[in-house]
Amino acid sequence: MKQGILRNLRYQGRNQLQMVGLTIVTILLLAVFSAFTAPIDRIGQVVIAGFAAYVPTACVLWGVTPSLSFYTVIAPYLLSMGSTRKSVFWVNQIYKVGFALFSGVVFYLVNMVGGEYSVFTGFSASFTLFATIIFLSSIGEVAGALSYRVGKWGMIFYIAALVMVCLVVGVAFGLSAASGGEMANMMFEFADAMKAFPITLFALGGIVGGALFSVACWLIVRRVAIK
Amino acid sequence: MNNINLSCEHVSKDYSGKRVLNDISLTIEPGCIYGLIGRNGAGKTTLLSILTAQNPATLGTVTCGGEPVWENQSALDHICFSRELNPTNAYGNSSYKVKEYLRMASVYYPHWDAAYAKRLIDTFGLDTKKRIAKLSKGMLSMVTIVVALASRAAITILDEPVAGLDVVSRERFYQLLIEDYTETGRTFIVSTHIIEEAANVFEKVIIIDQGRLRLIEDTAELVSRFFAISGKEEEVDAACANLKVHHSDIMGRSKTAYVELQPGDSIKHYIDGRELDAHGLSLQKLFVAMCGDETPMGEGK
Incomplete structure (x- = not known):
């Protein structure tokens, strides 16, 4: 097991380093692009303010998108070369958290360096990005694992189900708010009550959600057959 | 290792x-x-x-x-x-x-x-x-x-x-x-x-x-136990009466039976005194005989 973990740390680590490199390059490219399009007298301000979007965009792009293909493309090769499902899964979890941590730290540092021009300051924004990446990556892993195990229709059904849940919740909230009935009042009260909670609580919810999706992913992957 | x-x-x-x-x-x-x-x-x-x-x-x-x-x-x-x-x-x-x-x-x-x-x-x-x-x-x-x-x-x-x-x-x-x-x-x-x-x-x-x-x-042992026995149909059937026949081909009145001997058995014991040809099978031939179509070739085709 230990050897398997080490081999996976080595191989998956190299891939993860590539993702980190691509993230940094993407952030820099976005910053350069915005610098070229900003008014000359406000280049610094625009670029620094823009980091509020560049960092999360790049981190989600290179941290979350690959999670969709991990169990369809990379993991089958690792398993076919004698790695255990356990070590492939756990090392992937380690790197997922590692990348989310990297994203949070970068976001925190960039916001700190940006000082007064930064849109976000403090810990909560960085923690939210950390939690968002964990949550979205875990959703992506389940999609990939389902796609590999039961075929592309499994993944399509799963994503469609997620979209439907979001739609139903969103429509319910929207309709209730628009109708202005008792339900809407309850929701406004709920929303007011939520304001009292720090954003980190929502982020924690994301982490818990991510953990639940990871458990689901393991249940799919633990007896997967290599095709 | x-x-x-x-x-x-x-x-x-x-x-x-x-x-x-x-x-x-x-x-x-x-x-x-x-x-x-x-x-x-x-x-x-x-x-x-x-x-x-x-x-x-x-x-x-x-x-x-x-x-x-x-x-x-x-x-x-x-x-x-x-x-x-x-x-x-x-x-x-x-x-x-x-x-x-x-x-x-x-x-x-x-x-x-x-x-x-x-x-x-x-x-x-x-x-x-x-x-x-x-x-x-x-x-x-x-x-x-x-x-x-x-x-x-x-x-x-x-x-x-x-x-x-x-x-x-x-x-x-x-x-x-x-x-x-x-x-x-x-x-x-x-x-x-x-x-x-x-x-x-x-x-x-x-x-x-x-x-x-x-x-x-x-x-080597497997190949040494498989033979094709050819000759007139009645002669082949008589020779193969106590043999495990995996497959047979019939062409007119001639028949070829692909047979398996028990370990230590000799093909001579079955064909001596009969007008039959017997030759060993290659691995491919014996595989076809064992796992080929159940319907003997030439019968019902």
Whole structure:
């Protein structure tokens, strides 16, 4: 097991380093692009303010998108070369958290360096990005694992189900708010009550959600057959 | 390292409620080249993937050196199952370059021999900068051969390694296999449909038919027990009365019966005094006789 973990740390680590490199390059490219399009007298301000979007965009792009293909493309090769499902899964979890941590730290540092021009300051924004990446990556892993195990229709059904849940919740909230009935009042009260909670609580919810999706992913992957 | 055996006991596998492997028990002994033969869909790849923990068995257990193989890294470290690469496989990373694929293999196979891999690449003239998706079928086979041989795993399994290879490359592969086997004494399991060419290489043969293990036996001994007996139909039928007939061909009044003798039995005992011809069967012929169409050729066709 230990050897398997080490081999996976080595191989998956190299891939993860590539993702980190691509993230940094993407952030820099976005910053350069915005610098070229900003008014000359406000280049610094625009670029620094823009980091509020560049960092999360790049981190989600290179941290979350690959999670969709991990169990369809990379993991089958690792398993076919004698790695255990356990070590492939756990090392992937380690790197997922590692990348989310990297994203949070970068976001925190960039916001700190940006000082007064930064849109976000403090810990909560960085923690939210950390939690968002964990949550979205875990959703992506389940999609990939389902796609590999039961075929592309499994993944399509799963994503469609997620979209439907979001739609139903969103429509319910929207309709209730628009109708202005008792339900809407309850929701406004709920929303007011939520304001009292720090954003980190929502982020924690994301982490818990991510953990639940990871458990689901393991249940799919633990007896997967290599095709 | 090479004195490790691989066994499975009562292994069965179901796909969507259909049993594709049925109660297979066998032991792969160390230091031997096994040939795994069976018709398309017989369950060869499924069996190999279960033996290497790439596919969970529905029933039964697989052990390597006495340890269970499933999710056991120390057992899996002795095994290499170099699977057939498929460039059009929607799930495969066909965007990998050959060198990236080999680099992955070098990380995951603990006894990887990089110098040997380089020699094999040169021997086959593989362009490692090419993407797997761009390789011809023959080149894909070469990549799987390089991975299998350079893995230096105690138990090395090749699934259809010569598919797509030209005759020169096939010969070269068998030479390399024997050279490596002579040098290291590793155990090889080679599944193939090109039986005639490989028959001399296989020390033991495993025949699978319709998900069941038909036999696992020393190749020379097996071949020595199979004969084709030809002559007039009545004479052949009389000679074969106490023999196990696997298949028969009828042409007019002539008949050829493909028979199996019991160990230690002699064909002379059955044909002496009759106007019959008897000759031994090649591995391919005996395989066809055992696993071919149940309806005897020439009857009802």
